[in-house]
Amino acid sequence: MGSHFKSDIRAVFENDPAARSVFEVVFTYSGLHAIWAHRIAHALFRKRWFTLARMIAQVSRFFTGIEIHPGARIGSRLFIDHGMGVVIGETCEIGDDVVIYQGVTLGGTGKEKGKRHPTIGNNVVIASGAKVLGSFRVGDNCNIGANSVVLRPVPDGSTVVGIPGRIVKTNGQRVGDRLDHTKLPDPIIEMFRTMQREIDALKAELERTRRAAESADGRQPVGYGGEKGQ
Numbered sequence: 001m002g003s004h005f006k007s008d009i010r011a012v013f014e015n016d017p018a019a020r021s022v023f024e025v026v027f028t029y030s031g032l033h034a035i036w037a038h039r040i041a042h043a044l045f046r047k048r049w050f051t052l053a054r055m056i057a058q059v060s061r062f063f064t065g066i067e068i069h070p071g072a073r074i075g076s077r078l079f080i081d082h083g084m085g086v087v088i089g090e091t092c093e094i095g096d097d098v099v100i101y102q103g104v105t106l107g108g109t110g111k112e113k114g115k116r117h118p119t120i121g122n123n124v125v126i127a128s129g130a131k132v133l134g135s136f137r138v139g140d141n142c143n144i145g146a147n148s149v150v151l152r153p154v155p156d157g158s159t160v161v162g163i164p165g166r167i168v169k170t171n172g173q174r175v176g177d178r179l180d181h182t183k184l185p186d187p188i189i190e191m192f193r194t195m196q197r198e199i200d201a202l203k204a205e206l207e208r209t210r211r212a213a214e215s216a217d218g219r220q221p222v223g224y225g226g227e228k229g230q
Helices: 002-015 022-028 030-046 050-064 187-216
Strands: 079-081 099-101 105-107 131-133 159-161 166-168
Touching: 002 022, 002 030, 002 079, 022 030, 030 050, 030 079
Parallel strands: 079 099, 105 131
Antiparallel strands: 159 166
């Protein structure tokens, strides 16, 4: 567990340019405190000391504003930045080098038993306010956009934005800076741009057809709103 504590501190320096010293990180980062409390609670949970584990989780929630069920499995170097309102469910599994921002929910969609929370792969960034709900996998190297609602599996190397979440194809490549979750593509805008290109192509085709018809009638082609040739 000691190695986890050290790697958790390193994750803060790797992901937060505001981190200045180990002393500051250890004593002022609530996300780090919540992760450390969870590691203790999870160890107790695995030994079936459920009540004590839940008590530690509740105390951590009171002081940090971050709710992590002691049954959740968390990998190495998780970084929770400004984590107020983060909720991580009991059967959630989180891989290594994951970044979670404030207001994120990794939750279920009903009262079903067994695995009911998402599995998050490695090197995933989940931006502010995003909701990932259900028992499915978010693949490695994915970006979940701010306030997105993800209800379906996400392939490796994808970016998801919108409500409900829509996958933006990236050909397996990470989109830009993985922490810059303010510059993710918008599929709605892309759809409108595609429609505009199609409209422009149809207008051009219509113009060519009109000019060809006028030439066949022996008239001089003119532009829209012009006079016919004599």
